[in-house]
Amino acid sequence: xxxxxxxxxxxxxxxxxxxxxxxxxxxxxxxxxxxxxxxxxxxxxxxxxxxxxxxxxxxxxxxxxxxxxxxxxxxxxxxxxxxxxxxxxxxxxxxxxxxxxxxxxxxxxxxxxxxxxxxxxx
Amino acid sequence: xxxxxxxxxxxxxxxxxxxxxxxxxxxxxxxxxxxxxxxxxxxxxxxxxxxxxxxxxxxxxxxxxxxxxxxxxxxxxxxxxxxxxxxxxxxxxxxxxxxxxxxxxxxxxxxxxxxxxxxxxxxxxxxxxxxxxxxxxxxxxxxxxxxxxxxxxxxxxxxxxxxxxxxxxxxxxxxxxxxxxxxxxxxxxxxxxxxxxxxxxxxxxxxxxxxxxxxxxxxxxxxxxxxxxxxxxxxxxxxxxxxxxxxxxxxxxxxxxxxxxxxxxxxxxxxxxxxxxxxxxxx
Numbered sequence: 001x002x003x004x005x006x007x008x009x010x011x012x013x014x015x016x017x018x019x020x021x022x023x024x025x026x027x028x029x030x031x032x033x034x035x036x037x038x039x040x041x042x043x044x045x046x047x048x049x050x051x052x053x054x055x056x057x058x059x060x061x062x063x064x065x066x067x068x069x070x071x072x073x074x075x076x077x078x079x080x081x082x083x084x085x086x087x088x089x090x091x092x093x094x095x096x097x098x099x100x101x102x103x104x105x106x107x108x109x110x111x112x113x114x115x116x117x118x119x120x121x122x
Numbered sequence: 123x124x125x126x127x128x129x130x131x132x133x134x135x136x137x138x139x140x141x142x143x144x145x146x147x148x149x150x151x152x153x154x155x156x157x158x159x160x161x162x163x164x165x166x167x168x169x170x171x172x173x174x175x176x177x178x179x180x181x182x183x184x185x186x187x188x189x190x191x192x193x194x195x196x197x198x199x200x201x202x203x204x205x206x207x208x209x210x211x212x213x214x215x216x217x218x219x220x221x222x223x224x225x226x227x228x229x230x231x232x233x234x235x236x237x238x239x240x241x242x243x244x245x246x247x248x249x250x251x252x253x254x255x256x257x258x259x260x261x262x263x264x265x266x267x268x269x270x271x272x273x274x275x276x277x278x279x280x281x282x283x284x285x286x287x288x289x290x291x292x293x294x295x296x297x298x299x300x301x302x303x304x305x306x307x308x309x310x311x312x313x314x315x316x317x318x319x320x321x322x323x324x325x326x327x328x329x330x331x332x333x334x335x336x337x338x339x340x341x342x343x344x345x346x347x348x349x350x351x352x353x354x355x356x357x358x359x360x361x362x363x364x365x366x367x368x369x370x371x372x373x374x375x376x377x378x379x380x381x382x383x384x385x386x387x388x389x390x391x392x393x394x395x396x397x398x399x400x401x402x403x404x405x
Contacts, residue, residue, distance in 0.1 A: 052332045063330040090316075097326060099315040106314055 031117070038118030041111045048107060048115055053098065057122060065097055072119045083116050147302035147309075152290045152391060155305070159324075159392050163340040166327065175341025176399045182328050183335050190403065199275055199349040199401040202356055206276025209269065214258040220273070223254035231281030231398045235288065235387050237297040244300050244383040248274060248358060265377035266364070271347040271356035271401075278347065278400030286344060286398060288391040304388030307381060308339075313372030322366075334405075343390040345402035356401060359386060 042048040043059055051059040055068035076082035085092055087102030101107045107115065150158065163175065167182050174181040180190045210228055213219050224230055234247035251273055252262040263270035290301045308319045319339070322331065327338040347356040360377035363385060367374040375381040 049332075061333040063332045063334075065326050065329050065331060097317070097321045099317075104314045104316060 034114050034117050035121055038111075038114030038116070041107065042115050042118055047111065048101065050115075069119060069122055072122045076119075079116065079120075082119060083112065086112055086115055086119075147305040152298070152301055156392065156394055159340060162324070163327070163338050167338065173396055175338060175393070176344040176396050177402075178342060178345065178404065179335050179337040181341065182338065186335065186405070190405075193403045197349070197401075197403055198351075199347075199356055199403065202272045202275045202349075203279045203401065204276075205269075206272040206274070206279075209273045210276055214255070214260050216259050218258050220251070220254055223250070223257065227280070228277045229280040229284065230277055231400070232284035232287060235383065235390055237289070237291055237294065237300065237387070239291065239294060239297070242296050243380070244387045246378065246383055246386055247277065248360075249378055249383075251277075265358060266361035267353070267355060267357050271358060274347045274358065275356060275401040278398065281398050282400070284398050286390060286393045286396050288387065288394055290387075290391065300384045301388055301391065303381075304384035304386070307385045308388060313367070313370030315370040317370040319366065339389065339392060341393050341396050343386065343393050344396055344398050344400065345404075346400045349401060349403045351403075351405055 039058070040047075042050045042056065045052075050056060050069070051062045053063045053065035055062040055064070055070075057070070072082065076085075085098075086107075088100040089096040089098035090100055090103075099106055101115075102109065102112050160172070164170070164172070170181050177187075177190075180187040210220050221227065230247060230250070234250065235244050237243075238245045248265060248270055251270065252265075256262055263273075291297050311318045311321070322336050323339040323342065326336050329336055343359060346359045348359075348362070349356050358377065360382045363382050364374035364377065
């Protein structure tokens with residue numbers, strides 16, 4: 001089930017590089033690359049793996065344990081609320097099956113910010 | 123008062139299986155549990171007869187069932203049953219055989235796991251096999267895969283049709299404690315991903331996790347050892363436990379250690395009345 005450590009390192013360094021490029025580019029490009037980074041983080045199995053449970057436009061073979069992630073801006077006008085859902089879903093629903101991505105350090109704070117940027121494009 | 127707790131427990135199961143995690147294992151008796159879990163799954167999957175649950179995910183998903191039935195027509199585990207039969211019939215170096223440890227023959231599945239009051243522990247079939255070997259001067263076999271799965275495949279095959287009948291002896295506090303320990307394990311969240319066994323196999327049974335459909339806990343213990351295409355070979359139930367612990371990024375426990383034996387005791391009891399049908403094939 002797990003890939004070799006090598007591929008994790010490879011993914012990590014690709015992410016680091018794309019992050020570095022993002023930092024150097026102009027503001028608009030910055031935003032676009034952050035969304036791209038967020039999408040990658042959300043889709044990668046070793047990272048967010050959100051597709052395990054959610055339909056997300058652009059992703060393949062989604063699970064159906066959680067609701068489809070659509071119209072996020074309309075449904076979550078308060079960005080802090082959306083971020084909190086990703087950071088620790090148990091704060092909203094103690095019996096949730098959604099992993100606490102921030103609280104359990106499954107994703108970094110930066111990755112979560114990028115995932116939220118990406119969610120707002122859905 | 124008892125009634126009330128059970129009602130609360132049922133409500134918990136129906137609203138959200140994981141709500142059970144908030145109940146102490148001692149809130150209901152094994153007999154009450156049996157009814158609760160069975161009712162929960164029979165309601166969740168109407169039209170699936172109790173014994174069908176022995177087929178795991180294929181009991182509830184028509185699409186994957188068709189390809190599975192094709193596999194079971196020429197089962198990949200067939201040669202391993204024959205290997206196991208040969209192991210059964212080949213004398214140990216001291217001239218004795220497995221039959222000296224199991225005088226009623228290889229069809230032993232219905233007797234395991236069981237509570238051994240004298241030793242104060244749950245004894246599983248793989249454990250009894252290895253104890254037989256050691257008693258006769260042979261090396262114990264590795265627990266998760268390899269030769270042990272072949273002798274178990276033969277014994278399971280000979281036991282097909284026997285009914286699961288795990289007993290938690292009345293009035294034996296230590297046996298009940300072992301059962302409750304397994305039950306608490308089942309409902310405890312663990313790992314970085316924060317799942318309990320019940321999050322996936324009670325609450326989400328029948329739902330997709332990515333492309334996989336989650337099998338119901340009911341009936342999960344009858345088909346072992348299992349030939350998984352992913353493994354390309356047979357594996358034991360405790361090998362699967364390890365895999366399921368690892369995928370939530372929790373530290374797995376030792377096969378045949380106390381935790382997994384107690385877990386097997388609890389989980390197998392849930393399937394009382396369902397026929398053993400090992401070995402079987404899975405994706």
